[in-house]
Amino acid sequence: xxxxxxxxxxxxxxxxxxxxxxxxxxxxxxxxxxxxxxxxxxxxxxxxxxxxxxxxxxxxxxxxxxxxxxxxxxxxxxxxxxxxxxxxxxxxxxxxxxxxxxxxxxxxxxxxxxxxxxxxxxxxxxxxxxxxxxxxxxxxxxxxxxxxxxxxxxxxxxxxxxxxxxxxxxxxxxxxxxxxxxxxxxxxxxxxxxxxxxxxxxxxxxxxxxxxxxxxxxxxxxxxxxxxxxxxx
Amino acid sequence: xxxxxxxxxxxxxxxxxxxxxxxxxxxxxxxxxxxxxxxxxxxxxxxxxxxxxxxxxxxxxxxxxxxxxxxxxxxxxxxxxx
Numbered sequence: 001x002x003x004x005x006x007x008x009x010x011x012x013x014x015x016x017x018x019x020x021x022x023x024x025x026x027x028x029x030x031x032x033x034x035x036x037x038x039x040x041x042x043x044x045x046x047x048x049x050x051x052x053x054x055x056x057x058x059x060x061x062x063x064x065x066x067x068x069x070x071x072x073x074x075x076x077x078x079x080x081x082x083x084x085x086x087x088x089x090x091x092x093x094x095x096x097x098x099x100x101x102x103x104x105x106x107x108x109x110x111x112x113x114x115x116x117x118x119x120x121x122x123x124x125x126x127x128x129x130x131x132x133x134x135x136x137x138x139x140x141x142x143x144x145x146x147x148x149x150x151x152x153x154x155x156x157x158x159x160x161x162x163x164x165x166x167x168x169x170x171x172x173x174x175x176x177x178x179x180x181x182x183x184x185x186x187x188x189x190x191x192x193x194x195x196x197x198x199x200x201x202x203x204x205x206x207x208x209x210x211x212x213x214x215x216x217x218x219x220x221x222x223x224x225x226x227x228x229x230x231x232x233x
Numbered sequence: 234x235x236x237x238x239x240x241x242x243x244x245x246x247x248x249x250x251x252x253x254x255x256x257x258x259x260x261x262x263x264x265x266x267x268x269x270x271x272x273x274x275x276x277x278x279x280x281x282x283x284x285x286x287x288x289x290x291x292x293x294x295x296x297x298x299x300x301x302x303x304x305x306x307x308x309x310x311x312x313x314x315x
Contacts, residue, residue, distance in 0.1 A: 058303060065300065094303065101305045104251040148248065149305065185249075 001231050004032045004042035006072070006088075008063045010055075013048035013085065016208040020227050021046075024211060027231055034066040044081040044230060045072055047088030049141070049206060059102060059144045060090035069095055081125050082200045083230065086142055089192075089202030098195055098202045099157065100149030102142075106185025110143040114217045115183055115205055117191050118168045121161040124194035126201040129229040135172055136165070136225065137217040138210035140183065145204040147186035147193075154187055165192035165203055235280040236289045241310045242302045243274030277301055278314075286313070 003021040005014050014031060021027040032039055039045060053062035063069070069091075076082050076097055084092040092098045105111055119127050119134040149157070157163055166189040167182045168174050174189050175181045182189040184204070192203030210216040210223030244250050250272050257271040279296075281289040293311050302309040 057300070061300060061303070093305075099305075101303055103249060103306070106249065106251070108251045108255055146249075 001044065002028045002030065002042045003231075004030055004039055004045045006032045006034060006045060006047045006068060008034045008050070008052035008066060008091075010052045011048055011050035011087070013050055013206070013208065016206075017046050017048045017085075020208050020211050020224070021231070024224065025227060025231055025233060032068060034063070034068045037067050037071050039068065039071045039075055044083070045075060047072075047082070047084040047091055048208075049086030049088060052087055052091065055144075058094065060087060060092075060094035063087075063091045064095040073097065076195075076200050079197070079199050081230065083126060084200075084202040085208065086145075086204055086206060089204055090144065092200065092202045097200050098193060099153050100147055100193070102144045102204065103146040103148045104144050105142070105146050105183070107179055107183075110141075111145065111183055112139070112141045113183070114138065115140050115191070116168050116170055116172070116181075117165045117205060118172055118174070119164065120166050121164045121194070123161045124164050124198045124201045126194070126226045126230050127164045128198075129232075130225055133172070134225070135168070136205075136207060136210070136222045137220050138205050138207045138223040139217075140205045142184070142204055145184040145186070147190040147204070149187065157190075157193060158188065160196060162194050162196065163188065163190050163192075164194050164201060165190075165205070167191050235282045236284070236286065237278065237280050237314045238290070238293045239312045239314050240277040240279070240293065240297060240301055241274060241312070242277065242297075242307050243309075244272060244306055245308055248306045
């Protein structure tokens with residue numbers, strides 16, 4: 001298993017991803033600079049978080065035009081596994097690999113805190129080894145994390161089990177209207193989705209920052225589970 | 234000769250505009266509570282060199298779809314300016 005970690009100007013979570021796959025899961029990793037066009041040597045591509053192109057115009061809008069994105073589109077079309085986290089999710093939405101868009105948080109503030117999540121679907125390779133209802137606790141750090149799409153897109157996502165993660169309370173309850181639970185105001189508390197074929201996933205939270213007891217939420221390393229799933233471990 | 238265009242990008246109706254809400258709330262604090270439904274958009278100006286009017290406009294429209302506006306949440310208008 002070889003993991004490609006894409007680096008745009010302004011990407012800043014690439015080392016955390018390498019830590020997860022390289023050091024903890026013992027996979028081979030390599031960084032993919034955004035000017036590269038050939039990525040056929042990797043089995044999994046991760047678009048890490050950060051502020052690509054300074055979030056100019058709209059988050060993810062300019063990164064989407066980088067040469068590497070054509071390679072990633074072909075890679076995904078052939079069934080290659082792609083994960084976008086935070087800014088990576090925003091880039092996947094802008095590039096049309098995932099539906100919808102991430103709007104500014106409803107509370108108009110940058111949010112940096114821990115959130116609880118439930119696994120809602122095991123349709124994606126990122127959640128395939130987990131069970132519906134499993135909980136993760138990990139940080140978020142974003143200003144544009146409010147997932148939005150038109151109603152028909154949302155009902156399609158729900159009907160096809162493409163919503164993979166939702167924000168929930170500490171006891172696992174979904175409360176869409178509660179700003180302490182669905183912190184950014186996302187429709188249906190959506191925190192992560194996948195495409196129809198389950199090989200492209202995007203999520204706003206940062207499970208890669210909750211993979212070790214020392215830095216996880218009150219001694220929790222639950223963030224590691226989906227990464228394990230993604231390499232079939 | 235270059236042609237000048239102005240592109241107006243704004244959020245579609247029904248899409249929450251937090252920037253607009255912030256402006257509205259700010260005005261409320263200054264006793265302009267009568268002002269409602271503030272929506273913030275973007276004006277993007279650009280010039281096109283060496284193309285005819287029609288071709289130039291087509292290119293600007295293409296760029297709107299490619300980059301300047303996100304059709305999920307935004308709509309755009311293209312205006313040629315003197």
